[in-house]
Amino acid sequence: MAHNKKNASYENVLLGVLFLTFGFVFFDRLALSFLFPFLQKELQLSNSHLGMLSSVLALAWAMSGALVGAWSDRRGKRKSLLVAAVILFSLCSALSGLVGGFLSLLLFRGIMGLAEGPILPLSQSLMVEASSPHRRGLNMGLLQGSAAGLLGAVIGPPVLVALAESFGWRHAFIVSLLPGLFIAWLIWRYVRPDQPLERGPKASVKAPKANPMALLRSHNILLCTLISCVFVTWFIVLISFTPIFLVNTRGFSPATMGNLMSCLGAAWVIWGFAVPAISDRIGRRPTLVIFSLLAACCPLALLYAPNATSLGLLLLLTYTGLGCFTLFMATIPAETVPRAAVATALGMIMGLGELVGGFVAPTIAGFAADRFGLSIVMWMSCGGALLAAFLSLFLQETAPAVLARRSGLDTHVLQGNQP
Structure with missing residues (x-):
């Protein structure tokens, strides 16, 4: 009983620390998206630059997320990374x-x-190991979805816009150093040390090496990778261009834009x-089907909502x-592959999604926006969610829970057919 309480306590502590981290x-x-209307004129940047x-940030995410995720599975290193x-x-x-x-900002x-890039696969692999099965989806959703939304999109826009209007956009970037250092200390203080990898002849049996190409032969992993490519397109195109779309195309003030982003x-x-x-x-x-269809309606609302x-x-x-x-x-891959391959699978799915949806799509969207207007990016975003x-x-x-219910139903049917 005491052991279970201790594990539940650590599960909640870990969730809190990783929630802040991601x-x-x-x-x-x-x-950058929220501050772009402020720095665009000073640095002489266009939609293509955005x-x-x-x-480039997405490409870097893709490379490091996939490579470091796989390396961490092989080495058993997560906390220090x-x-x-x-x-x-x-x-x-x-x-x-x-x-x-532009060039120094790009660098x-x-x-x-x-x-x-490595933070999501490392965090989710830690979280899936510490999570109780009945709340695995909830924990991973709070970590990846709600955390990013609360800090990145609720708190971020009004805070960054207020700092930019009061002190300039440069100071808004600079002050971000302090909370980052505090979060690094929280990880060092409260996340449990990495468990040492087993050595010797049994190690290869208990912790097999994860081969990305072998993982892609899994039905679910391949589909999750394809969904990642098109759904990251929905997200990155939408979140990158919505602030400038609201100000330049829809004619809202920067303050109203900040409120809508919130x-x-x-x-x-x-x-x-x-x-x-x-x-x-x-x-x-x-x-996933139901809420992907609902997500496709979001860029349409940005295009046609009257006020x-x-x-x-x-x-x-x-x-x-x-x-x-x-x-x-995160959740479907973690429930599909062995635990020793979780970080590799998550890093690969995120990496390929970032490569296509985060690197290629925004570049195309930026050039298309300069040629056809910013409205075109909303249609690109909508198409990504529909494909997902x-x-x-x-x-x-x-x-x-669903698999257990199906198993129970199958058992009941078999018992009912017995003479």
Whole structure:
């Protein structure tokens, strides 16, 4: 009993620390989008520049997330990597406030992406091991969905816009260093040390090496990777261009833009844990299909909502995608592959998704916006969510509660057929 209470206590402590960690990752990642209307004129940047800045960060995420995730599975190193990554990306975010032009900003955003990329696979692999089976989806949803929404999209926009209006956009970047250092200390203080890898002839049996190509031969892993590519397109294109779209195309003030982005953040927080929690009850596949279709309505609301009030309400109702992210990027893979391959699978799914949806798509969207207008990016985002819903139809169910009910039903039917 005491052992169970101790494990439950650590599960909650770990969730709290990793919640802050990944939430602050997105605070820093989204800062550029919120501050872009302020720095655009001074640094003489275009929509194409914004697309390239988003793309280089995503490319760095893709490379480091996949490589470091696989390396951590082989070496059994997670805690020390998390501490180093948080310190590095905080420094790079602060240095973004000292840039003199596009190229230096591009360099710092790229280095920051290299530091941020491993944080999700490392955090989720720690969380899945510490989670009770009945709340695995909820824990992973709070970590990946709600944390990023609360810190990155609810707290981030008004805080960053207020700092930029009062002290300038450079100071808004620089002050991000302090909370990053504090979070690094929390990880060092409260996350349990890494368990040593077993050595000797039995080690290869208990902890097999994870081969990314072998993982892609798994039905669910392949589908999750494809869903990641199109759903990350939905997210990165939407979150990168929405602030400038609201100001330049819809004609809202920067303050109104900040409030509307906070509506996105509030929806992100709510749906970030609600969608995975619903999937614990009704299954991963139907949940992913339903809420992907709802997410496709979000860019349409940005295009056609008649005023700020109705737009804010529609954003709260339709910005459901980040809850879906937890399912295809973490929960379903973690329930599909052996635990020794979790970080590798998560890093690969995130990495390929970032490569296509985070690197290629924003660059194309930026050039398309300069040629056809910013409205085109909303249609690109909508298409990504629709494709995700279609691909989700072919997933194999992994939710423990749903599988248990099916097993119970099968047993009951067999018993009923016995003479």
